[in-house]
Amino acid sequence: MPQAMRPIGVFDSGIGGLTVARAISQRFPNHPLIYFGDTAHLPYGEKSPELIRRYATRITKELVEMDCAAIVVACNSASSNALDEVRLVAGRSVPVIDVIHPVVESISRQFQGDLVGVIGTRATIESGWYQRLLSEKGCMVKAKVTPLLASAIEEGFHEGKVSSALIEAYLTDDFYEGINALVLGCTHYPLISEQILRALPPGVKIVDSAEVVADAIDCLDLDFTSDIADNSTVNGSLRRFIVSDLTQSFQRGAERFFGAPITLEERTLSE
Amino acid sequence: MPQAMRPIGVFDSGIGGLTVARAISQRFPNHPLIYFGDTAHLPYGEKSPELIRRYATRITKELVEMDCAAIVVACNSASSNALDEVRLVAGRSVPVIDVIHPVVESISRQFQGDLVGVIGTRATIESGWYQRLLSEKGCMVKAKVTPLLASAIEEGFHEGKVSSALIEAYLTDDFYEGINALVLGCTHYPLISEQILRALPPGVKIVDSAEVVADAIDCLDLDFTSDIADNSTVNGSLRRFIVSDLTQSFQRGAERFFGAPITLEERTLSE
Numbered sequence: 001m002p003q004a005m006r007p008i009g010v011f012d013s014g015i016g017g018l019t020v021a022r023a024i025s026q027r028f029p030n031h032p033l034i035y036f037g038d039t040a041h042l043p044y045g046e047k048s049p050e051l052i053r054r055y056a057t058r059i060t061k062e063l064v065e066m067d068c069a070a071i072v073v074a075c076n077s078a079s080s081n082a083l084d085e086v087r088l089v090a091g092r093s094v095p096v097i098d099v100i101h102p103v104v105e106s107i108s109r110q111f112q113g114d115l116v117g118v119i120g121t122r123a124t125i126e127s128g129w130y131q132r133l134l135s136e137k138g139c140m141v142k143a144k145v146t147p148l149l150a151s152a153i154e155e156g157f158h159e160g161k162v163s164s165a166l167i168e169a170y171l172t173d174d175f176y177e178g179i180n181a182l183v184l185g186c187t188h189y190p191l192i193s194e195q196i197l198r199a200l201p202p203g204v205k206i207v208d209s210a211e212v213v214a215d216a217i218d219c220l221d222l223d224f225t226s227d228i229a230d231n232s233t234v235n236g237s238l239r240r241f242i243v244s245d246l247t248q249s250f251q252r253g254a255e256r257f258f259g260a261p262i263t264l265e266e267r268t269l270s271e
Numbered sequence: 272m273p274q275a276m277r278p279i280g281v282f283d284s285g286i287g288g289l290t291v292a293r294a295i296s297q298r299f300p301n302h303p304l305i306y307f308g309d310t311a312h313l314p315y316g317e318k319s320p321e322l323i324r325r326y327a328t329r330i331t332k333e334l335v336e337m338d339c340a341a342i343v344v345a346c347n348s349a350s351s352n353a354l355d356e357v358r359l360v361a362g363r364s365v366p367v368i369d370v371i372h373p374v375v376e377s378i379s380r381q382f383q384g385d386l387v388g389v390i391g392t393r394a395t396i397e398s399g400w401y402q403r404l405l406s407e408k409g410c411m412v413k414a415k416v417t418p419l420l421a422s423a424i425e426e427g428f429h430e431g432k433v434s435s436a437l438i439e440a441y442l443t444d445d446f447y448e449g450i451n452a453l454v455l456g457c458t459h460y461p462l463i464s465e466q467i468l469r470a471l472p473p474g475v476k477i478v479d480s481a482e483v484v485a486d487a488i489d490c491l492d493l494d495f496t497s498d499i500a501d502n503s504t505v506n507g508s509l510r511r512f513i514v515s516d517l518t519q520s521f522q523r524g525a526e527r528f529f530g531a532p533i534t535l536e537e538r539t540l541s542e
Contacts, residue, residue, distance in 0.1 A: 148419075
């Protein structure tokens with residue numbers, strides 16, 4: 001396949017990564033994209049590093065077989081626990097972009113020497129990945145596990161008492177005291193960024209990964225800028241949205257995360 | 272192994288089924304028990320029936336290989352979607368007890384002709400299993416999906432604003448109006464039964480499965496009543512608690528559900 005026609009592969013444990021796929025689609029509106037949500041094994045955020053590695057490499061193999069030109073790990077839990085393994089499977093010719101390094105780069109430019117808060121799943125925060133990378137770039141870091149937020153958002157509780165009660169339970173005074181910026185270290189969180197912002201002291205800036213990751217793709221030395229004219233390249237569609245387990249609930253949720261009507265297709269992963 | 276020494280096998284998608292294991296252990300304090308929590312694949316409640324069947328039969332095979340005398344499906348999502356498959360794998364000589372039939376029997380004796388509410392995961396409620404069985408026994412049924420409750424409880428939010436906000440969001444006036452009893456159709460819910468009770472109109476009775484399942488084991492024509500004197504039979508311990516993915520969070524949560532200190536061991540399922 002000519003380089004300009006090879007799709008961008010994006011994967012996540014479920015449908016949260018569609019916030020990243022949306023940003024990429026808006027940035028490259030005519031470029032093919034394949035999204036893979038591992039709904040059969042979600043959520044990754046509470047699983048062990050070994051298991052996350054096993055699942056992430058299996059999906060990477062699928063995306064490489066589908067001839068993806070680049071792979072975006074749109075899942076913080078996989079980015080922080082399985083990046084080396086994903087790179088190994090992707091091989092040298094397929095660049096891999098995770099959701100953490102671009103965010104760390106962006107923050108270190110804006111908040112050098114500042115105190116940065118990070119919230120995410122258990123797997124993401126316990127890996128210590130954000131903490132280490134941000135420290136290396138000269139930021140001070142406060143990290144907190146906020147595990148139920150992703151499930152609550154996935155269930156549609158992204159406004160109202162449930163998400164408020166969770167934000168209140170997790171974002172306590174002693175956590176956000178003194179921070180200059182807060183990293184939303186999970187691809188679900190952009191859906192409640194307004195609510196989180198209201199809970200924070202004035203002046204704290206929220207950083208989410210979707211736009212920053214689209215920037216990172218822009219910087220790749222790939223032929224993505226020469227958008228193709230033909231709008232039907234990935235099996236007849238410009239974009240494919242695949243999940244490893246398809247239910248009506250995922251179908252409904254997917255449109256909320258992507259922000260536009262989409263159709264999910266199911267593909268069982270070999271076990 | 273002599274019948275009286277063969278363990279009772281109990282399985283669930285995660286650690287919620289430990290509420291059932293606890294009731295069984297209290298009823299048969301000297302009888303060996305093996306608990307298997309499929310934490311690598313939890314939660315089952317949001318997955319498709321096909322996938323739940325695949326996971327449930329795999330665990331049943333393990334428990335049969337461990338020479339269990341009876342198998343308890345301590346998971347409503349598996350009981351309502353995979354019972355036939357589990358029975359097939361267990362074979363005729365190993366009785367299988369699910370968490371739904373005993374509860375339906377118990378309710379139909381107490382609430383004949385009454386309106387019964389059922390809450391549970393998406394997989395449990397959408398299977399229509401409770402609704403069909405209760406209707407056949409002459410009860411009227413109102414069922415409601417309450418998916419986030421199990422995760423919230425698993426995360427330790429079993430008292431306070433988060434569980435209150437969820438109960439308020441799910442148990443609305445129009446749901447509980449006119450019901451005489453409410454079935455807690457998920458093995459996590461007993462941990463918030465007091466809070467649920469406070470949200471219901473006076474007089475509504477709550478039914479949870481743990482005790483009823485222990486009764487059902489009592490009724491089996493097995494040699495369980497002749498409790499063994501030797502307290503070390505299952506690989507040197509009276510009870511084993513196995514999970515397919517072991518994290519510190521599961522270890523902490525397990526003791527909350529079981530109500531006593533226990534140690535989890537990990538056993539990877541062949542994929």
